[in-house]
Amino acid sequence: xxxxxxxxxxxxxxxxxxxxxxxxxxxxxxxxxxxxxxxxxxxxxxxxxxxxxxxxxxxxxxxxxxxxxxxxxxxxxxxxxxxxxxxxxxxxxxxxxxxxxxxxxxxxxxxxxxxxxxxxxxxxxxxxxxxxxxxxxxxxxxxxxxxxxxxxxxxxxxxxxxxxxxxxxxxxxxxxxxxxxxxxxxxxxxxxxxxxxxxxxxxxxxxxxxxxxxxxxxxxxxxxxxxxxxxxxxxxxxxxxxxxxxxxxxxxxxxxxxxxxxxxxxxxxxxxx
Numbered sequence: 001x002x003x004x005x006x007x008x009x010x011x012x013x014x015x016x017x018x019x020x021x022x023x024x025x026x027x028x029x030x031x032x033x034x035x036x037x038x039x040x041x042x043x044x045x046x047x048x049x050x051x052x053x054x055x056x057x058x059x060x061x062x063x064x065x066x067x068x069x070x071x072x073x074x075x076x077x078x079x080x081x082x083x084x085x086x087x088x089x090x091x092x093x094x095x096x097x098x099x100x101x102x103x104x105x106x107x108x109x110x111x112x113x114x115x116x117x118x119x120x121x122x123x124x125x126x127x128x129x130x131x132x133x134x135x136x137x138x139x140x141x142x143x144x145x146x147x148x149x150x151x152x153x154x155x156x157x158x159x160x161x162x163x164x165x166x167x168x169x170x171x172x173x174x175x176x177x178x179x180x181x182x183x184x185x186x187x188x189x190x191x192x193x194x195x196x197x198x199x200x201x202x203x204x205x206x207x208x209x210x211x212x213x214x215x216x217x218x219x220x221x222x223x224x225x226x227x228x229x230x231x232x233x234x235x236x237x238x239x240x241x242x243x244x245x246x247x248x249x250x251x252x253x254x255x256x257x258x259x260x261x262x263x264x265x266x267x268x269x270x271x272x273x
Contacts, residue, residue: 024061025177130157245273
């Protein structure tokens with residue numbers, strides 16, 4: 001379903017058979033029409049991209065990383081560099097994060113981290129898990145990984161207690177995945193300008209609005225609850241006066257909430273009235 005800005009109802013953009021699939025941003029990744037390929041469909045534009053991998057029974061996507069597995073083989077495709085990276089396919093289901101893969105060896109109870117961010121996969125034991133589960137509800141219900149590349153949480157054997165450790169793998173830089181920044185025909189307290197910038201990670205942000213003479217008329221700040229920046233401007237200046245009509249330049253500066261990378265700066269123009 002596609003839910004446009006300010007809409008309460010959406011429309012179906014695609015109906016398909018149930019197969020392995022993953023969504024990141026506006027791209028849906030599924031097995032390709034040819035054997036051993038994965039196809040990415042932009043759900044907004046309908047354009048497709050096909051990558052040669054293996055015949056996938058599982059697909060996961062995070063940032064520029066695309067993970068696939070087929071029986072006894074598995075790999076990661078880095079769409080930023082067009083690299084294919086072979087990763088281990090044993091020890092059961094894996095979870096993809098930003099630059100690494102996490103798996104549990106159910107025989108030795110080791111939580112295994114495979115770091116592939118350099119283009120070569122190296123695996124290390126992250127932690128030794130308890131030999132028995134406690135109300136976990138599944139084979140991998142006792143651990144979870146932050147897909148944005150942060151930390152790993154796991155049950156440590158003490159009833160109801162969770163431990164959190166860092167993956168220790170450099171994360172991808174902050175980037176824009178999609179944006180809906182428009183020029184409002186009408187703006188006010190009841191009808192604010194409400195652009196959306198969909199980023200790849202949570203951030204704190206500052207949005208400045210500058211008029212044609214170069215004067216900053218309004219500065220807005222906030223923090224994303226997920227990865228989307230969603231300001232709302234009612235058309236008033238920092239002093240509470242009306243901003244008037246005419247061209248404005250907006251500048252968005254987003255800072256990673258985990259502090260592990262450079263800021264992202266985006267800019268554009270719009271016209272009031």
